[in-house]
Amino acid sequence: MSRFWHPRVARLHPYVPGEQPKMERLVKLNTNENPYGPSPRVVAAIQAAAEAGMQLYPDPEAMALRTAIAEFYSDFGITPAQVFVGNGSDEVLAHAFHGLFRQDAPLLFPDISYSFYPVYCTLYEVPFETIPLDDAFAIRLADYEGDNGGIIFPNPNAPTGRALPLADIQGLLERNTDSVVVVDEAYVDFGADSAVALVNRFPNLLVTQTVSKSRSLAGLRLGLAMGHPDLIAGLVRIKDSFNSYPVDRLASAGGIAAFADRGHFERNRRTVMADRERLTAELAGLGFEVLPSAANFVFARHPRRAGADLARALRERAVIVRHFDRPRIADFLRITIGTPEQNRAFLSALEDALAQP
């Protein structure tokens, strides 16, 4: 606290990211990073970009990158005018809260969801209401009704991993036509159907994605949104009132190569999904209830062992997973899918922890 702060600064509740400890030999399954490296073509493209033109500002419109993303989604008829890019999808989401959700009526989102949403609401003074997940920890879009200033939910949801069928999202968009609906698809490539398929039918739909998870580029900071050109133009007005160059030359070159290398993308996500199914079965074998996941993590609880205790016992064995000390989910652990070797190390630490009373 400082007397030089604006009072608003003292009132903020900043997001607390999963820790990035410097410990060696740590099995780090706490922040949903991809355990594999990015496409070698991405690394080569970043290297080439580093060697040419770094003294120059990047294209403020990032047109080459937006064109590459539109090309990736050409089956859905996406054009560059329907694509927005930013410094991570967190930044893209921030602009959506700032530019689209700052309404009189409350923004609606699930009570158990990405914990950055209430943070942005405080930062941008967005009134909000949370809608409870059902008893199986699923989002029930039928409950998102009435006057609202917008709706946002991740699909698959975080930290549950549960995905919604596209038909449910379409149903919501058919009912809810007067406010913006943002579908946060940070994990969509690990097993859910993308709402990008609906962008050309619903002018109030914005779909956000990231290269952080399924394209192994959390270190690059690149996120995107797809929606009607008018929604995109609104985000561009916010961006150009804040930072004209959020996507630097390296991120742009890397992003273009990441969307072009479909082979690497497909192999990567299929490996993670297959390992997720194996880990789910092994956890079930140890007595855990595991929510059905369409993401690169699983959310699981043991019927007799408290989540906080298990998280602590794992940490003592050099394995870190994410635990949320929050109502309804305090007994769950969120475990990122690692390499087969990391997953084995996690399971043996867990078996060891379960054997201690």
Ligand SMILES: *Cc1c(COP(=O)(O)O)cnc(C)c1O
């Ligand atoms: C990881 C994540 C993001 C943020 O992704 P970045 O592009 O790395 O900022 C957004 N939404 C959800 C639900 C996430 O889990």
